[in-house]
Structures are given as C-alpha cells and as structure tokens.
Amino acid sequence: MSDLLSNLVLGAGVAFSWSALFYCFAGVSLGMVVGVLPGVGPLPAIAMLLPITFYIDPTEAIIMLAGIYYGGQYGASTASILLNLPGTPPAAVTCLDGYPMAKQGRAGVALFITAIASLVGSMFGIVLVGTFAPVLARFALEFGAAEYFSLILFALIGTSAIGGDSFLRSVSMVAVGLLLGIVGQDVTSGQFRFTFGIPGIADGLSIVAVAMGIFGVSEVMASAHVARDKKPESFGFRNMLPSRSDFRRAWPSMGRGSLFGAICGILPGAGASMAVFIAYAFEKRISKTPEIFGKGAIEGVTAPESANNATAQTAFIPTLTLGVPGDAVMAVMLGALMIHGINPGPGLIEEQPQMFWGLVVSFLIGNAILVILNIPLVGIWTRLLQIPYAVLFPIILALICIGVYSINYSTFDIFLVIAFGVLGYGMKLLRFPPAPLLLGFILSPMLEENFRRALLLSRGDWMTFLVQPISGVFIGLSTALVLFAVITALRRRGPGRHPGALSETE
Amino acid sequence: MSLKRLDRGTLVAGGCMCLIGALVIHEALGMRLGSPTRMGPGYYPLLIGIAALGLGLLILLLESRVNVPLDATLADRSRAAWRSRLLVPASMIVFALLLRPAGLVPAAVGLVCVASLAAPTLSARRTLGLAIVTPLLAWLIFVVGLGLPLTVIRGIV
Secondary structure, eight states, rough: OOHHHHHHHHHHHTSHHHHHHHHHHHHHHHHHHHHEEEEEOHHHHHHHHHHHTTTOOOHHHHHHHHHHHHHHHHHHHHHHHHHHSSSSSSGGHHHHHHHHHHHIIIIIHHHHHHHHHHHHHHHHHHHHHHHHHHHHHHHHHTHHHHHHHHHHHHHHHHHHHHHOHHHHHHHHHHHHHHHHOOEOTTTTTTTEEETTTTTTGTTOOOHHHHHHIIIIIIHHHHHOOOOOOOOOOOOOOSSSSSSSSHHHHHHHHHHHHHHHHHHHHHHEEEEEHHHHHHHHHHHHHOOOGGTTTTSSOHHHHHHHHHHHHHHHHHTTHHHHHHHHOOHHHHHHHHHHHHHHOOOOOOTTTHHHHHHHHHHHHHHHHHHHHHHHHHHHTTHHHHHHSSSSSHHHHHHHHHHHHHHHHHHTTHHHHHHHHHHHHHHHHHHHTTTTOOHHHHHHHHHHHHHHHHHHHHHTTTTTTTTTHSSSHHHHHHHHHHHHHHHHHHHHHHOOOOOOOOHHHHHHOO | GHHHHHHHHHHHHHHHHHHHHHHHHHHHTSSOOOOSBBBBTTTHHHHHHHHHHHHHHHHHHHHHHOOOOOHHHHHHSSSSHHHHHHHHHHHHHHHHHHHHHHHHHHHHHHHHHHOOOOTTTTTHHHHHHHHHHHHOOOOOOOISSSOOOOOOOOTTT
C-alpha cells in the first residue's frame, strides 16, 4: 500500500510538471473535439499526431496520445445524445437512450449524468491500472516465446471473433495485416521480403502511413460529398442536475458497467464495443422496467458510458505490461512507444517507473479536466457540432499529408498514404473491417519472432504451444473463440437470416 | 444454383484473398524456407500465405450465397460520390507534387482547391477561407510550433 503511495508521488512529480500538464490538457481537449465530430475518430487523430510526438519527451507524448483516446470516449457521447450520431463505434449504444432523453427535454441531465458515469468508469479503470498492472507484469515475467506467441494469437483471434459481423472477413484482414507487417528486411537473415525493389519500403511500411490511410483517407473518400446538415436541436441546458431518483437508479448501473468495461479492457481483443453491448444488455435484463429501455432510460446511458471509459483505461494494462495491445487504438499507441525506443513488456514498470506512474497520474488529471470540459463548458461542444464536414476534411487531408511527409521528408510516403487510403476504401466496399488489419500489422514482427524462437527452443516440436500450461490455456481459449464464431455464423445462416439482416430491415 | 444468386461483392472479396494468398505463397517459395527448428525468411510468410488462400476459399464457399446490400454511402453511384472518391486522392497527389518544387503554402492551397471540388455544398467564400486557414494552420503547427525545416514558399521563405 505504501508502495503504491510512493509510486503515485513519483508519478505526480512527472504529471504535474507544466509541460506534462499542457500535453495532458491538449490531448484530452483534442480527444473531446474528435470524439464530438462524427467522422473523425480518436484513431486517425492519434495517427496524425504521431509524427508530432517525435519531437517531444516520450512520457509526455504518451500522456497526450492517451488523452486523445479517453477524451474521445467522453466526446463521443455528446454527439450521441444531441445528434443521435455516434462519434465512435461504442458510442452507438449511448444513442439508444441518450437521444430519447434529449428529445424529452432532458439533454442537460443526460450530458451531466454521462460525464459522471464516464468519470466513475475511468476511476475504476485507473485504480485497476495502478494495482493490477504491476501484478500482471510480475506474472508475465515468466512468459517465454511460446506463451507470447499464443497470447498474440489469442488477441488476434479475439478481435476477429468479436468485432464485425463476419468472422472470416475479420480473420482475413488479420492475415493481410500480418503480411503487411512482414514487408521490409528480415531481422534474422537480412533478406528483404515483399519490398519488390522499392527503396521507400525497404525499412518496412510506416505505421503512420498504414493507420492514416486506412482509417483517415478512406473515410474522407467515402464521405467528402455527404452534406451532414444535421444540426443539433436547441436543447435547453438550464436543467442539468439529475434528480435524486435519477441518481438512485444510475449509481449501481455505473458500478456494473465499470466492471464489464474493465474485464473487456484487460482481455486482449475484447474491447469497448463488446463492453458497452454487454453492459447495456445486462441492465435491460435485470431491470424491473425493461420496457423503458430505448425510450430514455437513464441506466441505458450510464452503464455503457461507465463501461467504455473503464475499457479505455484498462486497455493500457495488456498494452503496457505484456506489450500486446487489445485493439487498434492501443496498437497505434504501442507503435508510438516503439518509435520512441521503448519496448512495452513486463519490464516496463520496473525500468520506466516515472513513465508508467506519470501516465497513471495523468489519467486522473485528464479525467478531472474532462469533467470540467463537459459540465460547465457543454455549450462549446454543441457549437462545434455545427461545423460542416465539408470545412473539416480539406484541413484533415492537409494535416495527414504534412504529418506523414515530416517523418522522413519523403514525398513517397504521401503516395503510400494515398495507396492505403484506396486500399481502405476497397476494404469498405468488400466489407472487410480495418481494425484487425492494423492489429495484425503491428503484431506481425512480434508474432514471427516468438514463433521462431519457440520452435527453436523446442527443437521443432509443435506440441510446445500446447504442453506449456499458460500457452496451452491461450490456445484453448483461441480455439473456443473460433468455435463460438463458427456456431454463431451457422445459426445466422438459417432461412432468411444472415449477417446483413439488420441493415436490410432498416 | 444460378450465378445471379451469388453476391458479387463476396465473390470479389474471396477472390482477392485467394489471389493475395497465391501471390504470397509464390513469393515465399522463392525464399529459403528452412526447417521449423531453423526457419528461413520464407517459412512464416508461407504459412500466412496458405492461411490467406484458405480464408479466401472459405469466404467463396460459405458466404457467397448470402446477398448483403452495400452501405448506402458506398453503393452511391451518383456523380457527387464519384467526385469525392477520385478528387480526395487527387488533391493529395497535387500536394505531394507541389510540396518540393513550390513549398508548403502553395501545396496546401492546391490541396484545398482540388479537395473542395469534392464537396458540392462548399460555398466560394468558405473555399477561399479554407485556402487561407489551411496553409496558415499547417505553417503554425509544423514550422512555427515544431520547427520543421520545411520550405514555406519556394524562393521567398
């Protein structure tokens, strides 16, 4: 306990410096902005800022990038409640009851209680990061190559089995991502693989180019011409304070939401989208009045909001202590750390205590800033919602181009971003999800390295992945996920029901 | 089972995966494979290539009979949709081509001019505003803020 306190003091020393405070504030504000604006998510924002962070201290860089991520979770709920437009995928669940609340004249109440629910979820998550991460790191010190291989495999299969509607298409994108991750020089033999004699990719594909192309450019290509003239209706904000009965109903749901969120954050591959759906479904199931869900039930807002914020914080646990990110945003975060020469893994907390604890304390500061940004300053965000997309996307494109150019001062990288934008657009057309590709791309070198080493150590015996207990557990879980995905797919294939059934009936 | 009832998008998707798999297998077989104990550079790509090929075949087999409507924005065949599909990459190409010979500001202005053609709702006044704000923002962030050695306008700054 005193250990934790002294660590927090160490972290406070880092996070309360003027420059760290500035980057924390910049990160969470930017996160709010990209969360509020539909069509600009935290992932492209983080990828866009990656080149900028090369010029600042790594701890401050990661504080800022993390701020964009969890700030985005706060911001996304604002657009969901006021416009019925989710800023990020998990926020879609918040629309279900948040927008009806706004229509009933309770927009202020919904925004207020959302900010509180987000704070509760975040705090729960932060406590877990501070207490559970060091324990997990100590446990993970014993992981060998076989364990890492199986864990990465589990993370990759987990994202595919849970996200998206077609398991096969998600796994296909994992495979393509793994292939893109091979491009460049093989570390062991020095041979160039899949470079086709192009000097610009001899060192491998730049993570910034891949992430910005697939998540940023392709999105602009799909929606530049769409006029989003949906203006927020003028909701009154005078009545922001929830009533006592609102609070009585909301508190327990926040606790349950936080718990689901934390579990999904720690499990690699589960992620926020899964957390919010479970949290919402659970609230509806146990509610005495399930019929009011979808018509402005306060628990329908608070439980998913607590869940996605808890996930946003706990997602740092596997990323920092195992070096295995759970979702695409965390994968980019891992990439950012590696660019700065920091290899996240079980040793990170011991070797870089000031970074780890500084980050934990910055989470606390960032969340406090976010509550201030959300409750008294809510008017700013509603005005931001009125900016048309047509004004934003040329600026986004320019920042993407300059950002990617500034890494190597090579025009080739701009063409690479365009190529990945076109690829991302093609993937959208063929309904291939982009997140598994990015995760595969970033984890590919690690997967190959551990694969080679594990088989070298076992002298070519493939059973090593099953015989080692921890590795065997992950392989078992992966197999279970595949079976689960196959069974759900087969069930959906019944007469007249198929993966697209939902969108067709709309 | 007539061909009409097969989903064209899925056929293309499965076909693409098969093609990628086949190409990767071909490339990987050109490298040294080695043994599981001592893997050469081709071993891991070969396995993933086989997986990609297998996944492509599975998509063709299992999913092509399901006819799934496309997302409305993507299925849009109007001229406006095509303009944004083509002009967005084109605007970035303009930027890339202008950046070195002309400098940051002309490149950003060129990007805005081409990109704004993709948005029919953008008024002339707003386009002009964007053509001023975008280079200014770029200059402030990257040249003033981060101090990157970029040519702002070739021959002047």
